[in-house]
Structure formats: structure tokens, C-alpha cells
Amino acid sequence: MRNYKSLIVLDRFRGWFEKAGVDYTVMRHILQVKLMMDARRVPSFLNKRKKAGAQQETKESNNFLSSLWIYAIFGAFSTPFILLGDNYIFQMSLLFGIFMFMTLTALISDFSSVLLDIRDRNILGTKPISRKTISMAKTMHIFIYMVFLTGAIGLLPLVVGLVRHGVLFFVVFLLTLILMDLLVVVLTALLYLAVLKFFDGEKLKDMINYVQIGLTVGITLGYQVLIRLFDIVEFNVTFQPKWWQIFIPPIWFGAPFEVFLHGSRDSLYIVFTLLALLIPIAAILIYVKLMPSLERNLQKLADPGKRGGKGRGKWKERISAMLPVGPQEKAFFRFTWTMIGHEREFKLKVYPSLGFSLIFPFIFLFTQINQMGFQALRGTKLYLFIYFCALLVPTVVMMLRYSGKYKAAWIYEATPIAEPSAFHRGAILAALLRLVLPVYLLECVLFVFLFGAAIIPDLIVFALSIMFYTVLSFAGLSKVLPFSMPFEAAQQSEGMKMIPLMMLLGVLALIHLGATFIPYGVYIYLVLLLIINWITWSKLFSSAVKREVSA
């Protein structure tokens, strides 16, 4: 077993732990095993392709440690906040806002499995270990994690702060970071406790799932936002403390810089500083009080949840009743609809791309808006940027085949499904209506708002293009039955196939652009697309599958 450096550091405090009534040897064993398991866990935003084989022992890379660089980059991107001037309250509050968001989401998405490990109860609870030792091991585990996480985010800013603003700044920064960590940990635990107390384990898992999705989107787009923030934000604004800022924790942590470094005696700043100091300490005390209650409520995680009974799924029934397809398609449509909504791993992998495709068109638009202003957009053909949002389609079509419970796909083999194409049609329809349509509608509303109602025919053409593009994506990717492969099997080769598909989307956008130059061109193209869709949807799906089967 590896001897972790963090444990060697911890060894120095052995006497302190033993004085507190903790069995240090046992705690060290627990921590060692926990750290080892962390090293083998894949963080939620790293979609590492790993072979689920037995021979991965030889190369033991620490997945957790190697994920830290992402946070380090975020730290690096935030350092300009320290470099630019000494408007501390403003810069540091922003910085702490970013840090709190990052640590909180990281803690919830990647560390909740540690806080909420119900195996601990059966494995550790039945052994001769005192509760004190178990809960101290848990606390120390989180502590080690937070040290690494904060270290990764904060190291560069700390060093830059030391060089730029001196030792006092460094000390204040370090202390406020520690206080922030305490607050974040306790907030997470209290959040879990509240959710578990009032809802059930399933709700909590859903919540964690959404935070994970949020983190994935945040990490991927956060840089964009950060960079743009420097353009938008005016750094020489004079910050006026107001009473309502009491409710914005990052400002508490910005205030000590004003008090200690600028010698501000503004009563609000002093109140904020006190809050930054006292709230985390109070939170820790509450945490210690409530920890046993959390442990007790953890049992709920193991209990079957009470999912909303028959009332849900009305939409599914209504839509499937309206679809002009056969009963088999409808069955698969309803099945896929439900799976998309329920499988957390699927959501974690696919929902972030929904977020991206929603934002993508705007990333390109923003540069234009910066140059020309909002008003100038109307009348231009920049609305064709909306095609970026269809990048989602091949991803969804490809991801449909993956599932965390892929082994259940034996049912397809065991049942007499004469025509697999029915399954594909039903599944893809469900994915289009449930995943792509909402994104499309939202995007349309925003674009009509920006470009005016005149683009509505174009948006209809875009919808038909998406339909056609779906067929193209389906034809371009290999045909695998939905939910029948493990996520780990996401192949590189399929990823390569995405590139020509993306270019095809560009072609579709160009045709659309061309049509806009011809009088009534858009309407002609619309009718043309209708016909093409009619033919392809009924023909290509079945023939593509047949070809695959016979090949």
C-alpha cells in the first residue's frame, strides 16, 4: 500500500488526535484506504476512457491529483484580479465569488460520494471503532481534499499576491481562504442534511447530478466568462458598501483586505470582516452538532425513493399518442423518453452538451454585438449562427447508445423485435423531442428577440434542417441499439466521425445562406426540406439499419 505524503504530514499531529480520544492508528488506516480509493475514482468532468479490465493495477495514476490542474488553471485565470490595482474589496470579492463557486461545486460533485458513502456504515460501523474515530477520519478526509483543492486554485494567486501586495496581503488572503473552506464544507453538509431531512435519497442524488452537470458546463465555459469579465468589468469603480451585501458571502471575505490593508474603519466593512471570521466558526460548531443527524439520515440513501407515481409521464403519453408512427416505435419512444429523464449517468454525459449548444451561438454573436451593438443585428444574416446549436444533434444521437446499465440490453436480444429500425426511430424521436426541441425553442425565442420576427421562416427551415441533420447523423454513425453500451466504451473512432458531420452542418448552413439570396428562396428551401425529410425519415432509417445488419 502506498504511503501518502498527506498522511506523513498528519502523523506529526498524532499526539493531538490521541489527546482528543481518537484511535490514530485506525484512523490512519481508514484514511489510507480512502485516499487509495479516491485515486482510483474518476472525477465527474474527466471522461476518461478506461478499460474495465483487471490489468490496470500496474500503472496507478492518481485520478484525483491529475484532475487538480483544471482548478490550477482556474486559479491562474483569476490572478489578474489580484494584479490589477488595489481596489481590494471589489477585486477580492469577485475572486472569492469565483473560488466559492468552484470549491462548492467541486465538493458536491466529486466529493459527495465520500460524504455520503453508505458502505461506511456496514463496513466500518460493524468494526470495533469508536464513532469519534470514524467521524474524525471522515473530517480529516474532507480536510485533505480541501487542502489539495484550495491549494490548486489558490497557490498561484497567493504567490502573486505576496509579490504584488506584500506579506500582510498574503497572510490575510491565506486566512480568508481557510475560513472560506470551512464555510464551504459546512454549507455542503448542511445542504445534504436539509435535502435528506425533507426529501429522500433519490432527490439528493438528483440534486448532486445537477450540480455535476453545472460544474461540467461551468468548467468548460468558465474561461470564456472569466476572460469576458475583464472586458466588461470596470476596475476603477468606487465600491460603496451597503447593508444588503451582508447576504453576499464573497463580500465578507473581501472586506478584511480593506480593513487590514487600507485601514478602513467603515462600520460595514468591520461587520463583514467579523462575519467572515465568525460565521465559519459558528458553522463548524453547528456541523459538529448536526453530524450525527446527517449520519442517521444517510440511511435514506439506501432506501427506495418514492418517485412520483402515475401522475408523471402525461406529456410522454400525449406526445406519443400524436406521433404518426407504429406501435413499436411508440413503445420505444416512451421507453427512451423515460430513460433520458431518469438515468443520471446519461444526464451527466449529455446535459452539459445541451448547455453548450445553448450558449455556443451567443459566444460568436457576442463579438459582433461588442462591435456593432444590439440594434445593428436586425437585418443581418448573423442569425445563421443558430446552426451552431445543432452541433448537439450528433452528440445526442451518439450518446443514446450508452447507459450505465448497459447490460440490461440483453432484453432486446431476448424479445422478438423484428425491426430494429423501429427502435431507432422511436428512440431518436424521443431524444429530438425531449432534448433538442427545448434547446431549439429557447434559442428561437432569444433569436427572435434579437433579430425580430422576420426570421421566423428561417427558424422553421432550421428546424427542418435539424430533422434532416438527425437522419444524416444517424446514417453517419454506426448503428448500435440504444442504451446497450457502457460509457467507458465511448470510442475514439466515433469521435472522428463527428468531424465530417460537423462539416455537413456547415454545408446545411451555407445552403440556407444561399437560399436567403434568392427571392422566396427560403420558402422554396422549406418545402424542399419537408419533402427530403419525408423521404429520408421513412426510408433511410430502415435501409441504413438493414445495410448494417447485412454487412
Added chain:
Amino acid sequence: MNEAVQPLISIRELRMKFEDKYVLNGIDLDVYPGQIIGYIGPNGAGKSTTVKIMLGLVDGYDGEVSVLGQSPKNGDVEYKRRIGYVPEIAELYDTLTAREYLTFIGELYGMKSQDAETKARRLLEQLGLGHVLDTRIATYSKGMKQKVLITSSLLHNPDILFLDEPLSGLDANSVMVIKELMSILAANGKTIFYSSHIMEVVEKISSRIILLDDGRIVADGTFEELKDRSQEGSLEQIFNQLTGFNEHRAIAEQFVNIVQEV
């Protein structure tokens, strides 16, 4: 039964409430060394809850519980050093290898790391798992996981064993090994608390059978005693009779009727 010997486990008037519903309605029980106790009952009768209370996993019960002379409530966990436990659901830290996991469990029981590792290796080799010692448990079959669990419950040579469906997933040969293992352990003075739904096994290996229904003990004695009392031939029939379940035929017929409607 030898009344001069002190009971290892003693339970008086045990009641437990989960959300306004009593799952245990006054259990009285004494367990003596060397017994293999078949602890049976329908789903939800309160079997697992009793075991979890004795292990100190569940608190908030009423009544007196004493395991190895100690109450799980008072916070002293020393008595767990003499207990081995195989839970119903195979819960392990399955990202670890069997060697790592078992060494860790041994250490938790206070064994030296080296001793735990050697012993774990030797035990697993006996069960035919020597070749997968350094493979992650996550890749194991159900039966292999079960063997690791059984090994982890015996590593520290406990005096009491709580086994919850210990044979699930094992093949016929391994089942024979484990059954034999239990009777040898009992002959050596260990006490085994065995819960299962497979009546044939319980019937054969138990020296005492306790039948739980609706949070109450409805039968307690050797298989012969139960047989005399209920005039039924097999434990399965006794089980059905004592839990007041006799409509299995009717249910099966209904079921088939529905199947054939199509």
C-alpha cells in the same frame, strides 16, 4: 440447553419503531455458545433490524440488548472485536483489490498489517481465489465477492458470527464448503446467527431455529421441536403454517390465469 453457561447474547423486550410502525414488537432471546441459530421469517419481519441493533448499526430501540455482556448503546465498541458480520447486500470497497480490502479489514480489527495480509491470502487461497488477490473486487462475480465477505468476517477469529444470506451467489461446491465450515466453527464453540430464506439449508445446519413474524418470535426450538409442534414435514411447510400463509396455491393459479389471458 445448558443453562449454567452465560448467554452470549441476551435480548429482553426489544421494540423498534420506524416511522410510526413497529418493526419489532418485543423480542426476547438468549443465545449460548456453540449454537447455530437459523433466524428466519418473511420479508420485513425484522430479521435484519435485530442483527443491526446487535451490531450497533441502528439505535433508537426500546428494551435491553446485551451482546458479550455489553450494550450496543453505551458507546463502547470493544465487543465488536469478537463479532464477524456478513451483510445481506455485498457491500465492499470494491475499487480495492481483495488483498488490500482484507488487509484493511484486519487492521480495523486491530491485527498487524502483515498478519492480516498473510492470513487473508491463505484463506482466499483455500477458497480458490488465490489468482485474483490483486484484482479489483469490482470485477469479481457475485460468488467471488461473497467469498471475500465471508473471509472478511472470519479474519479476526470472532466468537459470534452474524451471517445474512451467506450462501447467495455461491456454486454448489462452495456452498458445501461453507456449510461444513459453519458446523466445524460451531463445534469449536463459535456462535453463528444465520438468516436466510432458503429453508432447506436452515433446516439442515441449524441447531436452533427462530422464526420471526411481524416483529415477534413465533417459534423457537430445534427443528424436531418445531416439527412436533406443527405436525408438518419440512421447515418450509412449518414456515408457511406459522406465518399463516396458506394461499400459495391460489396465488399461483391466479398468476397463471393472468399470464394466459394475453
